[in-house]
Amino acid sequence: MASCRDGWHPAGVRAIVPLPIAVVVLLAGCPRPSTGDAAPVDAAAKTPPETAPPDGTCTSMPPGPRSVRLLTRSEYDRTVRDLLGDTTAPALRSLPVENVLIGFENDGDNHRATPLLVEGYLQLAEDIAGRAMAERRHLVMPCDPGVVGPDACAETVVAVLGKRAFRRPLTDTEHARLRGLYAAMRDPFGFDKAVELVVQAMLVSPQFLYRVDVGTPPATLDDVVLASPWEMASRLSYFLWGTMPDDALFAAAESGALLDVREVEAQARRMLADPRAQEATASFFRQWLGLDKLTHITKDAATFPELAGGAQGSWRAGVDAFVQSVVWERSGTLEELLTSNVLYVDGITAPLYGLEGPDHGGLEAREAPAGTRAGLLTQPGLLALLANPTQSSPIRRGVFIREKLMCQPISPPPPGVVIEPPPADPTLTTRERFAAHTNDPQCAGCHVMIDPIGFGFESYDALGRFRSTENGLAIDDSGELAYTTDPEIEGPFRGAVELAHKLAQSQQVKDCVLGQALTFAIGRVPDADADRCTLDILRRRFNESDSLRELFVAIAVSDAFRTTVAP
């Protein structure tokens, strides 16, 4: 039996911590809750969110990043693909996973150089430069050394490839340094090797390995500066594509057009129509929702012999396909993401969920029977992830929704508490067994925030299959939304479908989603005060369209994204 033992004082919503998801709670005016009282959450938490100030009332521009950030492994791999045609994804294979604190891999403060990374960068540079010279020489050298002469051709490599590798024109010092490397290596090792070493040097340079955001004096406004056009090109490309800028973006940087917000918007819209944008949004959803965990779901083999072959890959692919189809092929609205009754199934998952399987090896969209599915939260893979090996987990499902969609972190049990699901009992439903949490006054403080949401998902078993009975007993999927910051959604509901429709209309959920997207975009947690205007404007734009694609555009043109703290 789950137990919450001695000395635990129930707490409500935890003290505000600098989680990205907490930003929206702050934004919505959620005060620090009281703890230790009978009421789990300060009544003030039910106060309606403050109304965003009208445009023009923001007197100071919220500054964006002024930082240097190491490329993530996936950014690195896509960058060398676009720079040198290297499609081997070498960094994902050989570099260690990123250290992350903010929930997203492009964490400027925590993804830092280590001995293993620095060695790895050198090794990758040797491999990539070697492959490029051997296999795609024309991408390295836009010149023929036999025609223009080797030294002149090397000059061109330094200037032309260097500009693309550093994502801006080289300074004189940088140019001279690389030219000097070529000159020193040419005689002992020959022209080809010397050029290859120049490529290596570019790939281990910080101007390649880091996204450098230091701004452009003198375009200052108060204490902030606009990102330089070159920096803006990279900000856009790494946010919307997860890779380096293309020629059109470079041209817009070269001309200075990217200093103009209208050009930024035009570029953002162009970029969102490019397949590379799908990679970047997939990356956002993967990191925000923790979708990589789907690959490692474990289920009890004795309880679920039908899973003998494993379904992890199909679950993961199904969730990915659902998200991508909503964002890119359907309306792209948060509402559709949270309420669509479409599932993507393959030959493994279709029979599990009572759907007709495709006659090929891949995935196909299927409409679930009316009233059984609603969007992301009822995707089979996600429901299977948010469950235990042998049984469903109202706890995991409730916590996931609170934290990922409502941006309300939950106070943890204290150290020393035995945290175990209740044991199987064929005479009870899961809900009845878990009810001890909410009935035990020691546990109720937090579980009152978790379980009434999680119980709404009891119509789905540990594999995410729809069910109306458990152990021969009728399923009770009634639930309640309480202790939110959105009075519109408070109150009882029945089942995950109704819950999902409520959440899709919730200002709290919309604020939460935009906070996550902004964190992903700027590589830091938005500051509730400094970024308040940005958050307000984003909220208005997102509310107007409900479109995730429009949200990405709105972020791209936002002040937080386009500016930098003045030096």
Added chain:
Amino acid sequence: MKRLSRRTFIRGLAGASVAMPLLTRASRAQDAGSEYPTRFIVFFHPNGVEAGAWFPVAGASPSEFTLNRCHAPLIPWKNHLVLTSGIDMAVTSIGYGEPHQRGMGAVLTGRENNSGTMVGGDGTTSGWNLGTSLDQVIASRIGTTTRFRSVELGVRADVASTTGEIRNRMIYGAPELALSPSNDPAAVFRRLFSDGVTNQPELQSLTLQRRSVLDAAIGSLDDLARTAPAAERAKLEQHAALVRELEQRLTSQSVFGGTCGVPADPPLLGVDSEDDMPAISRLQIDMLVMALACDLTRVGSLQYSNAMNHVRFPFLNFQNAAGARVQSLGDGHGLSHDQGGSQYDVDEEWIARDTWYASEFAYLLERLASVPEGDGTLLDHSVVLWVNELSHGATHSHINMPFVIAGGGSGQIRTGQFLQFTNEPHNNMLLALLRAFGGDDATFGHPDFCTRVLPGLLT
């Protein structure tokens, strides 16, 4: 004595480690007229142990004890071991995080975690640990001249985790700077031994080229550090320092010869494959031991799984309480909470897994002992520390930690004993181990939780 330079090596036959032509082993330490260097190795497995099957049965004196079931594979190595009981990770009483987070952070640093936003298994949040891990402190003293300052290896250490976070990192190069293990034997081979199979003229050219490339990078890093915002400068300066260190280490003269040789190039294995786990374990041990034997490094670690520990052992069969032999299919973390196997005996499965770890630990000792060094072996010149982030999984306890020490430490460690304590802070053990490497440090980790040098461990 003539200093040996890097030698030319021939890649070994598949599956075989190639012992190089016998040469008198000449370490830099010997050049300086001293003995073989003492090495430090950390071995980790997660989620606590079943105490009743782990701790030895004490005898009349510390040297008279009987190994328990989990340590059956270690019976031949009993005289090379120090078993302990009654050591607590007291420092986990302060700082942030849930018990897995606190334990992972503190086990080698003796320090608490900072506040932060990494979400633990029960929703608790934590930042990184505020200490430097013992192995890295030792490496900063004895690893300055070798090709690699230290070598961190993992056996499925990042499984079920897409990021480096507090629960899958135990090595800290500096406060809040966690170092990642390498989980892929092929990548480890490439890193440690590819130079060993390059012929001498080629290697000289390669070194010159690398130094030239790195020189350019250092120049660029210095440029950027000058113009970067002050808050970001430290990141770039640290990066530049690491590149400088790498450049300098490129020319370090590792000593191949004797039993030092380049191991066989490992096959491509599924780094995240549960079926490949035993093979990965053996390859990583082989390469770590060879890196130590070749003096490529003097400090290393082996991290099995991580504190999330969603690792199954389908390659393992065990005997359940009913006497039937069954395949181990339980999820590690679930088993540690006495759940996850509906048809099997969870306790027996957990004990079988701990026994498997002991067999890998025994293999490590065997490999170390197979390297002759002077009158003894590499094992005699090593200190091996086996740690865990918890003492007991179901209760998430840090009381009575299952710490095991092995190896003679060049005569510094009094092996063949079972040392029993009562509520002894584990910082005391870390301090004692640090002192096995010389120096007269008065404290280690958080000083409030370091009360003395662990008695009885050192000679």
